Amino acid sequence: MHGTRFSVAAAALVLLAATGAAGAATGNVLTVLTHSSFSASKGVIAAFEAEAGAKVRFVEGGDAGETLGKAILSRGNPIADVVFGIDNTFLGRALAADILEPLEVPIPATIPAALRLDASGRLAPIDVGYVCLNADRAWFARRGLALPETLEDLALPAYKGLLVVEDPAASSPGLAFLLATVARFGETGPRPWQRWWEDLRANDVLVASDWSDAYYNQFSATGSGRRPLVVSYATSPAAELFYAADPKPAEPPTVALPLDAAFRQVEFAGVLRGTRQPDLARHFVAFLLSRRFQEDIPLQMWVHPADAAARLPDLFTRFAAVPRSPVGFDPSLVDARRDAWIREWTRIVVK
Amino acid sequence: MRRGLAGRAAAGLAPLAFLGLFLFYPLARVLALGLGPLAAGGWAALAAASRDADLGGLLAGSGLQALASTAISLALGVPTAWVFARCEFPGRRALAAVLAVPFVLPAVVVAAAFTALGVPRGLGAVLAAHVFYNVSVVARIVGTSWATLDPRLGEAARLLGAPRGPRLAALTLRLLAPAIAAAGLLVFCYCFTSFGIILLLGGPGAATLETEIWRQAVRLADFGAAGLLALVQLAVTAVLMALYARLQRRLSAAMRQVPAAAARRRAPAGAAGTWQRVAVAVFGYGAAALVAVPLAAIVAGSLATPGGVGVGAWTSLFRNATGSLFWTSPLAAARSSLAFAAGALVAALAVGLPAAYAAAGAARREGRRPTGAGALLDLAVLLPLGTSAITLGFGFLVALDRPPIDLRASPLLVPIAHALVALPLVTRSLAGPIAALDPRLGEAAAALGAGRARAWRAVDLPVLGRAIASAAVFAFTVSIGEFAASSLLARPEFATIPVVIYTRLGTPGALNRGQAFAMSAVLMIVCALGVAAIERLRGRGAPGTEVL
Numbered sequence: 001m002h003g004t005r006f007s008v009a010a011a012a013l014v015l016l017a018a019t020g021a022a023g024a025a026t027g028n029v030l031t032v033l034t035h036s037s038f039s040a041s042k043g044v045i046a047a048f049e050a051e052a053g054a055k056v057r058f059v060e061g062g063d064a065g066e067t068l069g070k071a072i073l074s075r076g077n078p079i080a081d082v083v084f085g086i087d088n089t090f091l092g093r094a095l096a097a098d099i100l101e102p103l104e105v106p107i108p109a110t111i112p113a114a115l116r117l118d119a120s121g122r123l124a125p126i127d128v129g130y131v132c133l134n135a136d137r138a139w140f141a142r143r144g145l146a147l148p149e150t151l152e153d154l155a156l157p158a159y160k161g162l163l164v165v166e167d168p169a170a171s172s173p174g175l176a177f178l179l180a181t182v183a184r185f186g187e188t189g190p191r192p193w194q195r196w197w198e199d200l201r202a203n204d205v206l207v208a209s210d211w212s213d214a215y216y217n218q219f220s221a222t223g224s225g226r227r228p229l230v231v232s233y234a235t236s237p238a239a240e241l242f243y244a245a246d247p248k249p250a251e252p253p254t255v256a257l258p259l260d261a262a263f264r265q266v267e268f269a270g271v272l273r274g275t276r277q278p279d280l281a282r283h284f285v286a287f288l289l290s291r292r293f294q295e296d297i298p299l300q301m302w303v304h305p306a307d308a309a310a311r312l313p314d315l316f317t318r319f320a321a322v323p324r325s326p327v328g329f330d331p332s333l334v335d336a337r338r339d340a341w342i343r344e345w346t347r348i349v350v351k
Numbered sequence: 352m353r354r355g356l357a358g359r360a361a362a363g364l365a366p367l368a369f370l371g372l373f374l375f376y377p378l379a380r381v382l383a384l385g386l387g388p389l390a391a392g393g394w395a396a397l398a399a400a401s402r403d404a405d406l407g408g409l410l411a412g413s414g415l416q417a418l419a420s421t422a423i424s425l426a427l428g429v430p431t432a433w434v435f436a437r438c439e440f441p442g443r444r445a446l447a448a449v450l451a452v453p454f455v456l457p458a459v460v461v462a463a464a465f466t467a468l469g470v471p472r473g474l475g476a477v478l479a480a481h482v483f484y485n486v487s488v489v490a491r492i493v494g495t496s497w498a499t500l501d502p503r504l505g506e507a508a509r510l511l512g513a514p515r516g517p518r519l520a521a522l523t524l525r526l527l528a529p530a531i532a533a534a535g536l537l538v539f540c541y542c543f544t545s546f547g548i549i550l551l552l553g554g555p556g557a558a559t560l561e562t563e564i565w566r567q568a569v570r571l572a573d574f575g576a577a578g579l580l581a582l583v584q585l586a587v588t589a590v591l592m593a594l595y596a597r598l599q600r601r602l603s604a605a606m607r608q609v610p611a612a613a614a615r616r617r618a619p620a621g622a623a624g625t626w627q628r629v630a631v632a633v634f635g636y637g638a639a640a641l642v643a644v645p646l647a648a649i650v651a652g653s654l655a656t657p658g659g660v661g662v663g664a665w666t667s668l669f670r671n672a673t674g675s676l677f678w679t680s681p682l683a684a685a686r687s688s689l690a691f692a693a694g695a696l697v698a699a700l701a702v703g704l705p706a707a708y709a710a711a712g713a714a715r716r717e718g719r720r721p722t723g724a725g726a727l728l729d730l731a732v733l734l735p736l737g738t739s740a741i742t743l744g745f746g747f748l749v750a751l752d753r754p755p756i757d758l759r760a761s762p763l764l765v766p767i768a769h770a771l772v773a774l775p776l777v778t779r780s781l782a783g784p785i786a787a788l789d790p791r792l793g794e795a796a797a798a799l800g801a802g803r804a805r806a807w808r809a810v811d812l813p814v815l816g817r818a819i820a821s822a823a824v825f826a827f828t829v830s831i832g833e834f835a836a837s838s839l840l841a842r843p844e845f846a847t848i849p850v851v852i853y854t855r856l857g858t859p860g861a862l863n864r865g866q867a868f869a870m871s872a873v874l875m876i877v878c879a880l881g882v883a884a885i886e887r888l889r890g891r892g893a894p895g896t897e898v899l
Binding site for chain 2: 031033036037038039040041042043045057058059060061062063065066068069070072073074077079080093167169170207209210211212213215216217218222223224225232233236237239240242243244245246247253254299300302339342346349350351
């Protein structure tokens with residue numbers, strides 16, 4: 001009937017464009033699969049394009065978990081040549097799924113050993129974030145309450161109802177913080193990690209579904225929230241200052257707490273197995289490790305560069321200190337125990 | 352005659368080809384991938400997986416929540432539909448546009464607005480948000496039927512001595528029952544498969560099948576459990592559709608519809624009775640006010656600064672502060688959103704209109720119990736309602752992966768996915784009015800020598816104008832508010848307004864929060880303007896008809 005011609009025309013158009021898109025995907029275009037938090041300066045990417053004589057096309061796969069899921073599902077016939085954004089909580093899964101080529105890219109000596117978590121040589125550490133508590137400075141000043149110094153403090157009556165955390169079942173920083181507490185308290189002994197979370201539940205800890213919800217809806221420093229303590233990143237106060245509304249304050253409204261539990265979240269890049277341009281892909285990973293890209297990382301992604309020798313912006317040296325002794329984790333242990341820990345946490349804190 | 356048959360077959364085949372390629376095939380591929388290994392373990396493995404995923408609890412919990420959400424949405428939406436379809440009052444058009452806005456808002460924005468308003472989390476917040484989203488869906492679908500009900504029915508009932516109040520209401524409800532059932536079904540399915548609102552406003556532990564599918568597939572990489580839950584959700588939806596189809600056949604009375612212009616006998620405000628004035632106050636102004644409060648909270652959020660009120664978030668919207676390659680200006684985002692919405696609108700109508708005709712034709716030919724291809728097509732276009740977004744996104748990835756159809760990273764997938772999501776709304780808006788068309792009029796026009804297209808324009812279009820506009824508004828709003836990045840591969844250079852909102856909310860800082868709210872306000876404005884433009888276009892295409 002009336003719509004028939006439309007449908008046929010639409011179908012023809014779709015097929016035409018599809019073949020066109022397939023044709024354009026090859027040639028000198030490098031496709032990079034990233035999570036949606038990836039960012040880089042225009043000039044930096046343009047420099048790589050000029051140097052490599054290729055165009056870089058980015059596709060975003062959602063959050064870190066969704067991005068990895070898409071890389072795994074397209075195994076063998078990959079949607080991209082390079083994947084960026086697999087972190088150390090997903091590293092075991094990525095390696096087990098066998099989606100990566102051997103890297104054969106030298107890792108700069110100035111990248112600390114603690115970040116080189118893939119012994120099989122398929123993933124290169126690119127950046128590192130530290131998940132830790134952030135506090136609303138003005139709130140604590142108004143109440144005349146001291147900032148908490150240890151995790152145990154958070155279970156004290158003085159800090160009742162002040163903390164919001166993310167659900168580790170649905171959120172990367174939430175999982176990172178849970179792992180930090182598992183490492184800090186251990187799984188055995190008189191006070192294992194479960195005991196601390198039981199105490200926290202009794203002390204009215206609030207669970208938000210993800211970082212945006214915790215930080216923007218529940219945290220008192222950023223909007224309508226009422227909780228002055230939130231699980232976020234060591235760099236969040238620096239970003240708060242950078243993105244403060246006018247008139248800009250001299251110092252950030254928040255502070256990252258030097259508590260005894262921070263999780264070191266390392267993000268990796270690798271070459272996807274089945275790429276038709278492995279050399280160009282390796283070239284791009286080498287570029288991610290170069291000084292130029294490493295020094296672009298802080299203000300673009302609000303995490304630290306993996307390379308300890310990369311120069312940090314003033315904002316970072318002043319307001320984004322690296323926590324004293326961050327917790328790292330053997331990725332294979334995380335992979336083996338993650339689901340069990342999340343289930344147990346859910347039973348203790350939510351159910 | 353043969354040409355007519357061929358035309359009918361083509362009308363049914365084109366939508367089937369679209370659904371086959373972009374819905375059934377990707378779903379089959381991804382479900383087989385997930386369920387294959389699980390099914391190899393036999394029934395015991397499936398039963399164990401269902402137990403592990405707490406399938407029973409999920410079904411009961413989501414079902415009750417969706418039932419309550421639907422009941423409240425209908426209770427508010429049906430009177431609202433009457434007020435907007437049958438009463439004349441100052442500001443009617445503007446308020447109708449306001450009512451359409453919630454539908455396009457991403458869950459994260461609605462959750463932020465509700466939180467800013469101090470709504471405590473839990474089932475209450477979920478119900479409130481679902482009603483906030485769906486009152487306009489009910490009002491639009493029921494209102495579309497109401498506006499073309501022949502008012503002479505009421506006059507006839509009065510002439511025959513029926514008491515004015517209750518019996519007329521009962522008669523009207525009886526005639527509107529198919530539209531109310533259709534609206535109820537759609538709302539139930541939306542709430543049953545709700546995702547963002549459940550995660551953000553449900554509080555810890557709140558879940559639906561949809562949130563569990565996402566959690567299993569994305570967080571736990573358990574594609575078996577995810578596939579099982581996705582299949583169950585699809586099956587529940589299919590059963591609901593079948594029940595609905597039976598109910599629909601029982602309910603559909605011999606209702607002939609008339610062009611909206613002829614039906615429109617709006618009582619002017621001055622001549623209205625007391626009850627009507629109360630109804631307009633409660634369901635016209637009241638409903639709009641209820642919807643407007645969270646919208647106002649969003650605008651307020653864009654103007655809030657630590658020091659009071661300021662426009663910093665708005666002025667900084669246009670500044671790429673870090674020179675990022677991934678930064679999107681509001682204009683570019685609006686352009687992408689509008690381009691995708693236009694594509695989705697064309698595709699959804701191109702598929703939905705012939706599908707609705709094919710289904711209606713089958714029903715007419717096969718009497719009251721259509722069983723053939725037309726009836727199947729009628730059900731098939733509703734299946735996207737039960738399809739989880741992450742399943743479809745992963746399905747595109749594994750199914751559309753070889754030339755000539757390697758669409759995995761193509762921006763074309765966005766309007767295609769949006770058209771799929773919009774199809775149930777589009778076909779439900781069109782089904783009732785098309786079924787009520789008098790085929791003899793078309794035959795008469797043909798007998799008088801009018802070509803098919805001309806006969807369609809002269810006979811069908813005037814009656815269907817309102818329904819087509821409704822369908823177009825649905826396709827447009829579905830597309831403009833859809834956050835496709837979570838299920839598809841997103842291309843940063845084509846970032847839409849919702850994608851920009853999510854990006855801003857991913858970085859700390861007062862300006863980012865303010866910009867997310869400001870972009871939400873932009874989204875509201877683009878939505879309202881788009882809806883108004885579609886309604887105006889319709890007004891020009893079919894003279895004599897009016898805006899909802």
